């Protein structure tokens with residue numbers, strides 16, 4: 387039986403509150419027998435800044451690098467609005483992403499049957515929805531050089547961002563998408579703008595070549611990213627895995643997120659390259675939402691995005707597919723009973739707090 391090392395980084399705001407609920411889930415799996423999850427805890431964001439003047443300490447960084455997976459809550463809040471830029475709370479997360487080289491961001495959009503009517507879209511459009519957006523996270527126009535605002539001789543200014551992608555960056559994100567598709571419905575749709583962007587032409591070429599060389603068993607299609615945005619809203623169930631660049635992925639994953647409703651329901655994973663010796667990928671799991679300072683300390687936070695992020699951890703870091711499915715079903719069944727935190731409450735549902743929601747999911751397990 388294996389022991390898996392998890393580093394928990396609760397962070398700020400509601401981060402510690404929702405992390406407490408994940409700990410209940412971890413304790414349940416540990417008590418059940420089988421593989422064991424060993425947890426350590428660190429500080430990140432504003433809470434780390436308050437403790438030692440940095441958004442993450444070197445000691446906690448080292449723990450993150452050594453862990454099998456990092457479970458991350460949320461960082462930031464008005465309390466730290468004025469701290470110096472390079473030690474602001476978000477810098478802690480960026481440092482983790484950079485040092486762990488987390489280049490693949492996974493954002494599922496899943497429709498829980500009990501919440502299908504909460505979407506602004508018709509039930510028939512989103513019922514049974516289960517798509518996974520794989521976004522390139524460390525390259526593209528957010529990082530390319532030159533990146534600056536320059537003064538022009540005519541007194542105007544020019545803002546410059548540069549989209550840059552090299553072959554290896556496209557190859558490795560495509561490989562993640564194809565590998566994940568194999569564990570799902572075996573379909574990948576790649577999105578770019580090859581009609582107007584050279585990086586889009588290269589993206590399309592490299593995804594196609596990677597597919598032919600290593601993943602020809604997976605069904606591959608291509609779509610221009612603008613058309614993809616349209617199709618996501620028109621008939622999202624046509625997609626299984628979508629792979630796209632940093633900029634388009636940022637937008638398309640937010641669109642996909644809103645297909646299903648609340649921010650408090652959305653998990654995410656960020657994966658790095660496989661280790662040369664062990665083949666294991668570095669990984670960080672976090673809810674899509676932020677630290678929600680407006681409701682921190684009130685016991686109202688929805689812990690489901692955080693708990694579903696742990697389900698992703700079971701699935702992608704430890705290949706515990708049955709356990710991940712079990713946890714996802716427990717979340718779904720809890721919602722089926724009409725139990726809701728305030729953010730997802732609807733007529734006829736029972737509003738409960740953060741801790742009660744965690745308990746209800748454990749009871750369902």
Ligand code: ATP
Nearest residue numbers: 462649650675676677678679680681687688689729
């Ligand atoms: P960030 O800059 O970190 O993304 P933000 O203000 O954009 O912060 P959130 O912190 O996610 O985003 O908060 C947005 C709104 O959603 C807030 O009103 C918050 O209370 C609510 N919210 C976010 N997460 C949850 C949750 N888990 N449970 C309940 N409400 C939430």
Ligand code: MG
Nearest residue numbers: 674675676677
């Ligand atoms: Mg935000």
